[in-house]
Amino acid sequence: MDKRKKIISAAIAIFSKKGIEKTTISDIVDQAGIGQGTFYLYFSSKMALMPAIAEVLVEKMHGDLVKQIKPATLAEQMDEIIKVMFAFTKTYKDLNKLMYSGLTQTEHIKDWETIYAPVYQWMEELLASHQQAGSLREDLNVRYIAKILIGMIEAAAEQNYLFYDQDPALIAEYRNELKKFVNYAMAANS
Amino acid sequence: MDKRKKIISAAIAIFSKKGIEKTTISDIVDQAGIGQGTFYLYFSSKMALMPAIAEVLVEKMHGDLVKQIKPATLAEQMDEIIKVMFAFTKTYKDLNKLMYSGLTQTEHIKDWETIYAPVYQWMEELLASHQQAGSLREDLNVRYIAKILIGMIEAAAEQNYLFYDQDPALIAEYRNELKKFVNYAMAANS
Amino acid sequence: MDKRKKIISAAIAIFSKKGIEKTTISDIVDQAGIGQGTFYLYFSSKMALMPAIAEVLVEKMHGDLVKQIKPATLAEQMDEIIKVMFAFTKTYKDLNKLMYSGLTQTEHIKDWETIYAPVYQWMEELLASHQQAGSLREDLNVRYIAKILIGMIEAAAEQNYLFYDQDPALIAEYRNELKKFVNYAMAANS
Amino acid sequence: MDKRKKIISAAIAIFSKKGIEKTTISDIVDQAGIGQGTFYLYFSSKMALMPAIAEVLVEKMHGDLVKQIKPATLAEQMDEIIKVMFAFTKTYKDLNKLMYSGLTQTEHIKDWETIYAPVYQWMEELLASHQQAGSLREDLNVRYIAKILIGMIEAAAEQNYLFYDQDPALIAEYRNELKKFVNYAMAANS
DNA sequence: GATGAATGAGCGTTCATTCAT
DNA sequence: GATGAATGAACGCTCATTCAT
Missing domain, CATH: 1.10.357.10 (Tetracycline Repressor, domain 2)
Incomplete structure (x- = not known):
């Protein structure tokens, strides 16, 4: 699975559990198993x-x-x-x-x-x-x-x-x- | 108008303008014309x-x-x-x-x-x-x-x-x- | 029991339970059953x-x-x-x-x-x-x-x-x- | 000197001067010459x-x-x-x-x-x-x-x-x- | 491309203190 | 004297973002 897909899956999982506002980019990258900075190679912000x-x-x-x-x-x-x-x-x-x-x-x-x-x-x-x-x-x-x-x-x-x-x-x-x-x-x- | 009402009105005004996420408690209390701490006498958080x-x-x-x-x-x-x-x-x-x-x-x-x-x-x-x-x-x-x-x-x-x-x-x-x-x-x- | 004594007793009770740093004047006056402001008639601060x-x-x-x-x-x-x-x-x-x-x-x-x-x-x-x-x-x-x-x-x-x-x-x-x-x-x- | 050591040294210096309660995390990170958030990468709180x-x-x-x-x-x-x-x-x-x-x-x-x-x-x-x-x-x-x-x-x-x-x-x-x-x-x- | 340590602006929140009642 | 609603300065802490590796 490519990184972009990983991020989306991870985000769906975490958002479902914690809600959008309480979810941090940190949560998402942890769940996705990628580095902090990598997120920004694919999405400009949480809302994007x-x-x-x-x-x-x-x-x-x-x-x-x-x-x-x-x-x-x-x-x-x-x-x-x-x-x-x-x-x-x-x-x-x-x-x-x-x-x-x-x-x-x-x-x-x-x-x-x-x-x-x-x-x-x-x-x-x-x-x-x-x-x-x-x-x-x-x-x-x-x-x-x-x-x-x-x-x-x-x-x-x-x-x-x-x-x-x-x-x-x-x-x-x-x-x-x-x-x-x-x-x-x-x-x-x- | 009592303070609680003031807070609600102020919140409606600011939320409408800036959205929930971008609105700070500070914005709300400024608009309401009350002190920072006063907000918490009436509501426990923004979402409340x-x-x-x-x-x-x-x-x-x-x-x-x-x-x-x-x-x-x-x-x-x-x-x-x-x-x-x-x-x-x-x-x-x-x-x-x-x-x-x-x-x-x-x-x-x-x-x-x-x-x-x-x-x-x-x-x-x-x-x-x-x-x-x-x-x-x-x-x-x-x-x-x-x-x-x-x-x-x-x-x-x-x-x-x-x-x-x-x-x-x-x-x-x-x-x-x-x-x-x-x-x-x-x-x-x- | 006079107010001063009440404050001291209350403070001992709360300090024992929560520690000094985490104890607030609010905690003390609640426990003592007196008003916020009354504390200051007897002591100038928590440490006093x-x-x-x-x-x-x-x-x-x-x-x-x-x-x-x-x-x-x-x-x-x-x-x-x-x-x-x-x-x-x-x-x-x-x-x-x-x-x-x-x-x-x-x-x-x-x-x-x-x-x-x-x-x-x-x-x-x-x-x-x-x-x-x-x-x-x-x-x-x-x-x-x-x-x-x-x-x-x-x-x-x-x-x-x-x-x-x-x-x-x-x-x-x-x-x-x-x-x-x-x-x-x-x-x-x- | 690594960041952790810097924080400890800075804390010792400031605590000695101002006392624990009056010392803020801000004081410590200023003295240590690091960013606010960096403190929390090493210690979870002042007391830690x-x-x-x-x-x-x-x-x-x-x-x-x-x-x-x-x-x-x-x-x-x-x-x-x-x-x-x-x-x-x-x-x-x-x-x-x-x-x-x-x-x-x-x-x-x-x-x-x-x-x-x-x-x-x-x-x-x-x-x-x-x-x-x-x-x-x-x-x-x-x-x-x-x-x-x-x-x-x-x-x-x-x-x-x-x-x-x-x-x-x-x-x-x-x-x-x-x-x-x-x-x-x-x-x-x- | 990928990383993650480092950042610091900015937020929510607290709480000692005041003062009109 | 006693009160407690109101205050707002000041703090801890978060977390999106960066950048050297």
Whole structure:
């Protein structure tokens, strides 16, 4: 693994454990097993790591979605998407927090949309195919709906996993309502 | 104004301008016009301010909602809610960022739900009245829908205002899709 | 109990527990149950407490000696004196440390001899009586021997109790040697 | 001279001049001619210097003893030992104070015995040789007597030099009594 | 390229001291 | 006399950054 990758992995590990603010460059280089100065050959500051980390994460989520979402009805696919994104949020909850914190606290915010683009793109295409198949309301603009859906599912997942340890039974109820809501909103025949 | 209030106001002002990480306690006490040590009589650290700030902000949003949302049809009210929340996000975009960063980076995450409770409560009651009036789908659980709605609208607003300066025309389009989406999801007769 | 006494007692308690340097005036006034400012009505600083504390301690040791040392042979009395001083050092080991630290770090060092005077005086008289009785070597100057004895017994006790928790069996051996040593040094017929 | 040594020397110099409590890390690094942060690469705090300083001092005293004490009768050697230790206490009286204050105020007390070990060892061997030669009472345990002697001579020296400026004539008298006392205690034929 | 000892500006934090009540 | 909220100077300490090796 090259040094750059080592730094990113190390940073993800430490940020997850200690939070961004309490993590020092020293922590990162120790974890990465490289010298102090070496860090600066690859990144100009702690915050400059954020886009790289965000990219890794979003690629991971994109990969999960692509892998898990099989051809099926719109409702079934939305069900599965919600499942994948909830699972992802749960697994990487600490990193989700720091993606928000990290990206928002710097000028790297601009990179956000670029990083997210593949996921939006993927969702847009999925919705477009359903619209062509007549299973998604005709008058919805899939470009915007893709972003709305991703935003709302993430928000829902965060409400359940980020802020405190919700009772799994209540999460199931929540998810069920979310699915109904989404299905009513989109299904051509609802 | 008591010292505690002064500190919170000062912190909101400086955090908005410089970001959390770059803000020093010194900045805050200077702005507040109090002594260095006085800060520590009220807050144990910079991050301990976050819940207090979040509370102020959420109260503000709650106030805006209560003030702006007049009796009307569900669709009209949702339209207005989206308008208010988009406006709020736009106005306080820096503070929104820091609420995320600030609360998520500390143990104060737990306070989040408590702070948000009044807004959820207000939305839930609004939805319940529509359900009684027959204008909201019978089978939706208003408790969860309230949280889903607030989460999704905030996410949508953040996508438009937080990450970069979106073209207002595109924002209008986005909002329009959002309204359609929400209306389809909820309106009894859609 | 008047405020001054309260302060001294509180200071002894806290100094023993936390050490001088880590003790704050705040700690002392809290323990004493008085106001911040009140401290300054009685003492000008933390270190100004030291002579008062030393006085309390030395009076205590003097009292123990006077109470415990009964008429007896010189050897028996020395045995008892060693016992009392070892016990005293053990019980008040933290305070002994701080008497050294406290007094030596200030201009109050000068007070030391004055504070100790009664103990030296008492020992001198004890030795003088033995000299008159012929049980203490004629040619020893009791004025100096009194100070030497007190110094050496304290030093011995400190070696055993102050620096680490010595095995009681070894302490007993040590004390036995000390008694022999002292007896050889002083007893007219050794 | 390496940085660690520089720090110790600087600390000894400043502590002697200003006392421990009034000395700041800043003072030390200025005197040592190193950067603020460098201090912390070698010592974790001001108090963590104490064992290192004590070691330097005790080594110095040990060196003085080894150098000055020539083969001679027990009485002559004890005379010389007292002379050396009094001189040492006089020269380094400020440092003696701070060794007490410094070591006793921290967890480093435990190190004390280790630091003193070489001196105790040296004294023990000296006494043992006299015992073999028949010039020291047979029944004294040299291991304990070594510690007793060093403790008592130091205590005596401190009584004369540490607490106030004693009249030299009186010090001479004191020392004379001390020699007599020690000689009576130990000499085989007294 | 890689290192890590050294740096020192700058931060959070403490706490003795004051003074209006 | 007694108080304790408020102060702010001053300290310990951190840690991003550099640079000689």
